[in-house]
Amino acid sequence: MGIRHIALFRWATGTTSEQVEAVEAALSRLPELIPQLKNYSFGADVGIGGDTYDFAVVADVASEADYLSYRDHPEHQAALAVIRPLLADRASVQFNIAGP
Amino acid sequence: MGIRHIALFRWATGTTSEQVEAVEAALSRLPELIPQLKNYSFGADVGIGGDTYDFAVVADVASEADYLSYRDHPEHQAALAVIRPLLADRASVQFNIAGP
Numbered sequence: 197m198g199i200r201h202i203a204l205f206r207w208a209t210g211t212t213s214e215q216v217e218a219v220e221a222a223l224s225r226l227p228e229l230i231p232q233l234k235n236y237s238f239g240a241d242v243g244i245g246g247d248t249y250d251f252a253v254v255a256d257v258a259s260e261a262d263y264l265s266y267r268d269h270p271e272h273q274a275a276l277a278v279i280r281p282l283l284a285d286r287a288s289v290q291f292n293i294a295g296p
Numbered sequence: 297m298g299i300r301h302i303a304l305f306r307w308a309t310g311t312t313s314e315q316v317e318a319v320e321a322a323l324s325r326l327p328e329l330i331p332q333l334k335n336y337s338f339g340a341d342v343g344i345g346g347d348t349y350d351f352a353v354v355a356d357v358a359s360e361a362d363y364l365s366y367r368d369h370p371e372h373q374a375a376l377a378v379i380r381p382l383l384a385d386r387a388s389v390q391f392n393i394a395g396p
Contacts, residue, residue, distance in 0.1 A: 200354065
């Protein structure tokens with residue numbers, strides 16, 4: 197039984213495309229740096245839904261212990277330091293999945 | 297290039313475990329009924345994060361057209377009819393993924 201971690205972000209008014217690109221660059225490094233990440237996806241909302249948040253991250257790990265290792269990993273914390281100043285709102289859930 | 301649809305739910309105060317089980321029963325039927333669903337996962341928050349929503353759904357489809365077919369499918373709408381009366385809040389994103 198694994199854990200799927202989801203975080204949705206809503207960017208503050210005035211957040212630029214360059215700032216979002218910096219977020220994507222920071223996140224894209226994580227799978228190589230954090231071995232607990234079994235599957236990892238993220239991206240900007242594509243604009244086909246109503247009243248959506250702006251960005252999503254999905255991280256699949258093997259256990260609750262691995263989720264905590266990922267959460268507290270210095271490289272993850274460094275990415276959060278890029279994200280936090282841009283946040284207007286955040287929504288998250290961790291739930292059980294069959295894999296990874 | 298596929299689409300990953302994420303919806304996070306926060307249940308209204310007073311929502312019972314039986315009502316959440318009814319949601320899970322309604323959602324569990326959808327992969328058999330909606331051929332556009334390539335990967336589908338959902339579940340209750342496991343309680344290892346701070347200030348989380350209560351429940352997550354992740355639906356992977358092959359295209360924006362398939363997302364719209366899923367969204368508007370009568371069986372999906374029937375599941376939403378179970379979910380909507382329980383909602384205090386909802387957050388969603390659709391973003392591009394390499395698969396499915």
